[in-house]
Amino acid sequence: MFEHLKEQPKDKILALMQAYKDDPRDDKIDLGVGVYKNPQGVTPIMRAVKEAERRWWDEETTKAYTGLAGDPAFSDAMIGLVLGDAVARDHVAAVATPGGTGAVRQAFDLIHMANPQARVFVSDPTWPNHLSILKHLGIETVSYRYFDSETGGVDFDGMMADLAGLRAGDVVLLHGCCHNPTGANLTGPEWQAVIALMNDIGALPMIDIAYQGFGDGLEADAAATRAVASGCPEVLIAASCSKNFGIYRERTGILMAVAQDKGMHAVTQGNLAYLNRQNYSFPPDHGARLVSVVLHSDDLRADWQAELEEVRNGMLALREQLSTELRKLTNSDRYGFIAQHRGMFSRLGLSPETVERLRKDHGIYMVGDSRINIAGLNKDTVPKLAQAIVEVGA
Numbered sequence: 060m061f062e063h064l065k066e067q068p069k070d071k072i073l074a075l076m077q078a079y080k081d082d083p084r085d086d087k088i089d090l091g092v093g094v095y096k097n098p099q100g101v102t103p104i105m106r107a108v109k110e111a112e113r114r115w116w117d118e119e120t121t122k123a124y125t126g127l128a129g130d131p132a133f134s135d136a137m138i139g140l141v142l143g144d145a146v147a148r149d150h151v152a153a154v155a156t157p158g159g160t161g162a163v164r165q166a167f168d169l170i171h172m173a174n175p176q177a178r179v180f181v182s183d184p185t186w187p188n189h190l191s192i193l194k195h196l197g198i199e200t201v202s203y204r205y206f207d208s209e210t211g212g213v214d215f216d217g218m219m220a221d222l223a224g225l226r227a228g229d230v231v232l233l234h235g236c237c238h239n240p241t242g243a244n245l246t247g248p249e250w251q252a253v254i255a256l257m258n259d260i261g262a263l264p265m266i267d268i269a270y271q272g273f274g275d276g277l278e279a280d281a282a283a284t285r286a287v288a289s290g291c292p293e294v295l296i297a298a299s300c301s302k303n304f305g306i307y308r309e310r311t312g313i314l315m316a317v318a319q320d321k322g323m324h325a326v327t328q329g330n331l332a333y334l335n336r337q338n339y340s341f342p343p344d345h346g347a348r349l350v351s352v353v354l355h356s357d358d359l360r361a362d363w364q365a366e367l368e369e370v371r372n373g374m375l376a377l378r379e380q381l382s383t384e385l386r387k388l389t390n391s392d393r394y395g396f397i398a399q400h401r402g403m404f405s406r407l408g409l410s411p412e413t414v415e416r417l418r419k420d421h422g423i424y425m426v427g428d429s430r431i432n433i434a435g436l437n438k439d440t441v442p443k444l445a446q447a448i449v450e451v452g453a
Contacts (some may be wrong), residue, residue: 061105063295076092082424088422088434088443090431091432093239094272094307094402094434095302097373098373099437100437102307105367106362106363107366108353108422111353112349114356115348126332127332127340127341128335129313130243132346133351134313136351137298137315137350138151140281141281141285141298142285145289146319147321150317151315151316152327153315153331155312155342155343156313156342157302157311157312159297159312161342162298162312162314165334165338166265167196169331169334170265171196174228177229178199178200178229178416179198180225180231180232181193181232182218182233183202183205185205185232185234185239186240203217203222204335205241206243206406211399219253222262224333227260227262228261230265231253231265232265233253233264233266233267235271236275236401237401237403238402239308239402239432240426242405242433244283245283247282247283250283250287254290254291258405263294264287264291266287266294266295268281269299269302270303270402273302273303273370273374274401276371277303283340284296288432295317296313296314296315298312298313300313300347304363304434305348309345309349311343311346311349311350315316351401374402376401377438377441378397378398381444382394384442385448385449386448403433404431405432406430406431411450413451414428420450423444
């Protein structure tokens with residue numbers, strides 16, 4: 060049987076990580092992998108998470124399974140964090156998942172179960188795993204314009220023109236905040252226009268929110284997701300705890316299904332639990348439990364939010380520094396958009412050839428489409444990156 064298997068394409072980011080590891084240069088810079096790092100290049104365990112582990116160590120009495128949907132306290136805490144009071148709790152079905160990727164996969168599975176003819180409209184560009192999973196499941200995808208490489212902002216007119224091709228029952232995949240890979244976000248009025256268009260056509264919004272708290276703050280970063288959840292009849296939301304709690308390896312995520320019709324809650328919850336059972340049965344609990352402990356403890360929650368603000372402001376400072384350095388060196392505002400972007404990523408608009416020159420000549424590693432991880436920089440490496448960009452003629 061195995062002789063019929065075909066070799067799968069290599070993951071470009073994983074390949075980039077390996078190339079970086081193999082590079083012997085001491086002054087190399089890794090801007091490729093999408094993991095937060097502090098100025099020392101370390102992905103730290105957050106203070107509140109470490110304390111939550113200590114407390115849970117003392118309290119835990121069993122390693123028995125949780126329910127198919129995971130621990131209800133985790134769902135309640137995450138629904139509160141993401142949705143606030145935008146919708147009533149009994150209008151939200153939810154299941155814990157192995158990371159945000161697991162939530163995305165379960166959402167696509169649910170879409171295909173509910174409507175096998177549904178097309179999923181995906182921003183150009185988007186997180187590559189979105190497209191990979193959709194292809195694997197055989198779900199038709201339609202690309203909509205999103206990023207304007209010339210301005211470094213959103214091509215909103217192009218986006219709306221492409222979304223006009225939606226049909227009732229189609230799905231629009233949206234990034235709740237800190238768009239990956241571009242860092243460019245919709246404005247409040249633009250979100251309202253997208254909501255109105257989807258409602259007029261009868262399309263379902265699906266939101267992937269993986270970086271809440273990394274952009275403009277926990278509440279501000281959730282505003283668009285809350286507007287969609289309260290303004291549309293139904294919405295799917297895939298959320299990740301990897302970044303804002305720093306628990307990447309714990310694989311902690313959640314899928315929420317919001318319906319304004321309260322009568323849909325039971326059947327939707329049942330289908331979400333069914334999908335969990337088919338794919339991995341009971342979801343992992345340790346990371347979810349730590350998130351619950353943090354969010355349900357006043358002192359830990361306050362400390363977590365304070366540290367998250369330190370992380371967010373640190374990345375904003377790096378954005379401002381890089382934008383200023385490039386303005387000085389180029390005597391132009393060509394890269395001013397870097398300071399306007401939010402989250403860990405920015406897409407610089409460089410050609411693949413220029414990206415390769417940065418790697419070969421300067422030991423600077425970024426994804427081929429010129430997406431950089433801002434958190435891979437520190438105040439000392441920002442000038443080196445800016446100088447290298449200018450030297451390669453970008």
